[in-house]
Amino acid sequence: MSLTHDTSAGAASVAPAPARVDLARTWMLRSPLAGGLETSADVLVLDLEDGLPAGRKAEGRDRARAAASDAPVWLRISAAGTRDGQADLALGRELDDRLAGVVLAMCAGPADVAHVAASLPAGVPIVAMVESAAALLAAPAIAAHPATRRLAFGTGDFRRDTGMGVDRIALSWPRAQLVVASAAAGIAGPIDGPCGPVDQAQDAAAHAVAMGFTGTLALHDAAVDGAHAAFTPSPAEVDAALALLSATPDGPVDGSYAPTLARARALVERAEALASL
Template sequence: MNPYRSMLFVPGHKPSWAEKAVAAGADAIILDLEDSVPAADKDEARQTVRETIDRLRAQNVRADIWVRTNSVDSGLFGADIERVLGPGLAGLLLPKVFDAKEIVQIDAVVSHVEKREGLDSGSVGLIVSFETAVSMAHCEDLAVASPRVSSLLGATGPNADVGRELGFEFTPEGLETLYLRSRIILAARAAGLHHPVCGVWQDMKDLDGFRRFAEDNRRLGYKGIVLIHPSHVEIANEVFTPSPEKVDFYRRMIAAFEDAEARGSAAVDFEGQHIDLAHAKTARSVINLAEAIGVG
């Protein structure tokens, strides 16, 4: 999966909002068919989403386009897939998943529609959103359930699905979800998924609070965040972009290690720090991320 610092939700039945998301600078746009779309508008929203994908694809927008489908147990998932899966779609954000068997079934359905639509096999990715207690208890199995799984979403937020499922009281400090968010990070990394994303900050006006929330999740190991408002995009992109100072520091570290290596040493004193191959690998991962984002 491409590194997404910011993934912005757009209600699927609001076509003009997609351009606003693009203008805000989001790395990815999630056209939503689930909670933000009224039940009576679901069918029309599917058509609108497909038209929006086609329009943005024709405009050659930089942002990747994802779709949040309705959950499998809603009975609406099949109709969502049949209508929206096609050229220009990077993948599906899967809400309210329960177990690995469900991912395997989704993979089979997506494979069938991919083939029918003439898409490259495996081109449609999956992001698993952990919103049920069952899924959280089995996040390791879900992470490896299909090669299509591109990332894991460690969802939080007050008064929403996660809080209701687990019965916690949300706080900005996040101690009540620290175990859950940490476990999802571990499951992602153990499965070779290097770009887990977090979410969601619901207070649209508290930008300072959002910045702290994003920074806390970055320190924990998340590489991007799912957003519900365009005003959060700029902050998210800043928080999850390695600073020029950090990039320069790690470039100097790599140069120092390579120089030591050329002289037959596997370790070196770098600006007062003992570094070896492990540190050089960490430095290279930061540089690779910066280059992928386009700031390296």
């Protein structure tokens, strides 16, 4: 899959084309200090925020700069308006066309998206992370900003800010808000918080799919296969959808018929798009 960075041949592969940003299922957050860009995730994101201790921020940026010499890179940048955020944006401007996109940590509202978009080369994709109660309430406006390609749910910081537990019921309302905000803005479904323990990755991703998410952040490569399995329509699901779409009703249909067909069509289209990556 061409969204993956792979250094097995000595260089990273070409970064994802903008259209594929909307399809990416797994977004691997990795510290630039960790070394190695090889991953089976759809997108590798060099984490300049939580991935770097305060005393090694400059070193981390230097490593990200070096990685960009092989192929365009995605960067997770610190909050807009902060000193580290400004330094991260300066690096993004320096990289120019070697910057594939940014994941904006701690996005507080559409003004943050506007600031980042104005500070980077035109057209750089922005994934805005919603990580606080205030940001969740602003999610519709964040999603509607023209520079926002997707929303991402920063579950750890959100739970810290709100006091919510990790329980799925507790987080179902904020997750639903992000899904609705994305759909209303006409952008791809949001990206869920890190998929947790490796042995639970597929189950966590399946829950995210049921909530309307279309991707997840990841911290460990061993979680990627399970997440991909959940976020990719299965052959059985595709066959059932195709059978429904090819069937001609021979009698009355009810009000659920058209929405059911639309969901089946969307599933087939997503499966075909993912297969073409």
